[in-house]
Amino acid sequence: MTKPHAHRPSTDFETRVYRIVSAIPAGRVMTYGQVAARIGRPAAARAVGQALHRNPDPPRIPCHRVVDARGGLSQSFAFGGKTAQARLLRAEGVRIRAGRVYPSSPR
DNA sequence: ACGTTGACGTACC
DNA sequence: AGGTACGCCAACG
Numbered sequence: 001m002t003k004p005h006a007h008r009p010s011t012d013f014e015t016r017v018y019r020i021v022s023a024i025p026a027g028r029v030m031t032y033g034q035v036a037a038r039i040g041r042p043a044a045a046r047a048v049g050q051a052l053h054r055n056p057d058p059p060r061i062p063c064h065r066v067v068d069a070r071g072g073l074s075q076s077f078a079f080g081g082k083t084a085q086a087r088l089l090r091a092e093g094v095r096i097r098a099g100r101v102y103p104s105s106p107r
Numbered sequence: 108a109c110g111t112t113g114a115c116g117t118a119c120c
Numbered sequence: 121a122g123g124t125a126c127g128c129c130a131a132c133g
Binding site: 011013014036041043044045046047048050051054 | 127128129130131
């Protein structure tokens, strides 16, 4: 049974993105580019962002731990933008400053 | 099937 | 240092 009726037509790409992001431990962050590179598509950082935007299971997929190359938080983060994301990260011990995680934040 | 969109990245001014 | 321009990739209408 290959997918009876998936209401979520996740593609392989998305599946891999979610899988990698789900594995990011609390207190640590990864960049879109790193996730993309890990999938084998180093230039697909933008697509990674798209996939996270379509995050099917927010509570299960800690997408707040993904930031851009400069450590910048997501402006369009679900419900609250950077504020909400910053709050989640701070709760895990990640230092945020001016909407960005510190340069030396564990990756 | 094509064009547009978007939670990126890097180079350049 | 900050802002602009262009390139990349996958999903969607």
